[in-house]
Amino acid sequence: MKRVSPPEAETARIDFAQPLDAAAPRLRCAFGVPRQVLVAQQVGEVRAVLDAVHAAAQQGHWCVGYVRYEAAPAFDTALQTYTADGPLAWFAVHDAPQPWPAEEPQETARVVWNSGLERSAFDAALGRIQQAIGAGELYQVNYTGPLTGALQGSAAALFAALQRAQPGGYAAHIGAGGEQVLSVSPELFFDWQDAPGGGDILARPMKGTAARGATPEEDAAQATQLRTAPKERAENVMIVDLLRNDLSRIAQPNSVQVPRLFHTEPLPTVWQMTSDVRARTRAGVRLADVFGALFPCGSVTGAPKVRAMQMIRRLEPGPRGVYCGAVGVVRPGGPAAAGGLYPVAATFNVPIRTVVLRTGETDSGTAVRVTCGIGSGITVDSNCQGEWNEWRHKRAFVERASESFDLLETLALIEGKFDHADLHLARMGEAAAHFGLPWNLHAVRQELQIAALQCHVGAWRVRLLLSVDGSARAETFAMHPTPTPVHLQLAGEPLREAAGEFCRYKTTRRAHYDAFAPSQPGVFDTVLYNEAGEITECTRGNVAMRLEGRWVTPPLACGLLPGVGRALALRSGRLEEAVVCLEDVPRVQAWAFVNSLRGWLDAKLVIPVV
Template sequence: MDYFWWLNVYDANGCAYIFSHPKRVLIFEEGDPKKFFLEIEKFLKKGFYVAGFFTYEFGYYLEERLKPYCKRRLEGFPLAYFGVFEAPKPFKIEKIQQANTVHFFDIALNLSFEDYQRIVSRIKSYISSGDTYQVNYTLKYHFQFKGHPRDFFFRFLRKQKVRYACMLSTAGFSILSFSPELFLEKRGSILRSSPMKGTACRGQFLEEDEKIAQRLSEDPKNRAENIMITDLVRNDFGKICEPGSVWVPELFKVERYRTVHQMISTVEGRLRKGTSFYEIMKALFPSGSVTGAPKIRTMEIIAELEVEPRGVYTGALGFITPIGDFLFNVAIRTLILKKDGRGEFGIGSGIVWDSSPEEEYKECLLKARFLIEDIPEFKLVETLRFDPEHGFVRL
């Protein structure tokens, strides 16, 4: 079977990188994850690149306490999927030709606002009992589509160039990730992560936009959520980095995207000599920005309360070089498009003690705007009005 893979990472010159015609495909379905990582490392030592993804549920296999949840996964979808490649070819994004239209229809959100309210109340009961401080709860859009996934990927990238966008295409499915969030980057012995926590809409005018960004950077709730996750990531770095080497070069930085402002912080550290890729992922995957804190107990709560498995959403997509350097995004703003014409797209937000269900639900819909503005059909789902007595009312 011939697979076409695309992984695109923007450098200073605006280049993307194409991995195609894999020599082998490595798939993890169940069993010992350490053996899977050893298989990856075997090909790296032979001079190959490895590129692909880990689903969120792959994380259950990296923590003994989460093993009871290993059966929770998307049916018919691998937990991890990597191709083994020769060196990638650089490609200028400007060379992309005009793409054909992709049509989306039968679009539905998998949770009503009323059910969402009940789940937020349940999360707050866990917070009250001391089980967790923050739960990143996710929803999903399900839809049908017609057209080639590559056409939508190209069309979208012309309008919204994000730093960690990539597309992976196989015989059975395609993954389109428009993620602005860095999960992990390793260069030599230096490891870096940039968790994203804190969201606000863009303003209509420059002055309004600047004020919104300023409010986000100073907002106590968003700062508290951001520092909570930054501390979690910093603690995870401490498990695998040299003592005293972990630091936070950026805190509460606001980045602007087409439809939202996002607050990020950056954690860096120097890896202990001899630390393996498996040990790094065991300590850090999945990203704390998509779980909450404390991570393990919160992942148990997520497994109990979320309507369905996340799949690749909030997992990670990326590549590893023959010398062991790597780059992985956090798979947010990520679509799965299946060969049979079905697709899904996840959205979520962090629930804390003082969270308002109305505001959190609106934040979820806000995070979908980047997609909605480029897919007119999604506006049918987005047309909601909040009423104090009746909650969200479809217009």
């Protein structure tokens, strides 16, 4: 173990729930330059660092840091991992926390991501895991892969964006030597409150995932399906049983309990299922003993843990690092006892939804490299497409944070009056709630009133924008009639983001739409479809098709924006919802482009199905 003199720049922030005491406020605080830094570079040093952290908390200090996934052999030599690419354990020791900064960073951050794991490699790995399960070697493996990219902007701004994308939970920003850890994990590893006669400990493994629904009804159905699906319940129970066994190593006899099972939690982009496992720890248990019993968390290994980690070592391309290890805070947990020592309280997350930054040299100069791990639990009932979709749903949090955006509504202003303003504002308010942005309806209406006063004659296109800070602005542009029929072309490939939130909500992040901009002169817009071959929408509005004598438009479940013009046409009975697939296109009798700005535009499809 090394005690390192910290450089002046070392800082940290934590924003943690305290689940053992539901009435307690969140641990939301910052830390300046630490008094010392405790580092374990070798497996044999990890326990010594944890013992030193425990002792520092007993003396009244606060310790913030992490334990890498590759530290596992420090607690059991049978747990196989790659060689670590950084310190196995790193903790900064502080005299006391400081208030959370009153102002958020004003700068912005953008991450340019490279492509992650290829689908063919993903399918092959799942096949090998299921062969091993079928042979009786194990029950479950948590298989993961890395995303890599480059940061443009500041780490502080990226952390703020990550917290907006994944609020609540157990968030930490730790500057640790040559790397920065930005964790916004929703998963609790353990919350432990020690006491002289024995402590209380809670583990809350997160196992089971479902995408959020496109409508409130579909969202509720997704939660119910997650909670009742045999595959998801079996996956959750396996890990609960593993955690019960792990906790029994440090628990008082007959104290391990499961007070809550199969609880579904709504996160911004996914539903997650958690269960609670609680116990009374024996007197004299120390932090290193807790890690020795539990680390790594079974939710990120599989079961049995030893065999699952052997397969992870064989299939994954390199070390996981801080991802799937533990990030947390160890602190005094109450008044000092008669001997002057404080009881120890420790809260650690399982660092999923975690980004790690490293600065290095490239051919073009200094760059900040970004890594983020994504994974899922593989069981005998898993299928490749379902798990691949789960990975995409889980990475949505980092995609949301990777680039700044505004919420957007486009309204028609005709002779000083807006068309359907209330419907547009209701939709923007729903988007603000979804993305966690401040929403002041009165202030937003004032921006529209100013635009109406300035452009009270003629026809205008008004772009109403809502920023991350809740401020609104309106941009006005002269609008001219659109000759009909307009010409539409069919996309040459599916829109893979059709199930994502940037299709369900209207924002300025439109790269996925812009990639399908019309390529032929005279083409007004492109008709899109999802990976299942279902027609969804156009890039700037919804689409209507006449089939068998009735006008239909795709349902929201296909992956599309709930346009105001579409909603009005459905309400009036002019449109009905129906799934239309690519093979149905030759039978379409007529086409129309629909949005609230242009209204109903008769259309012709000029590019046939290839």
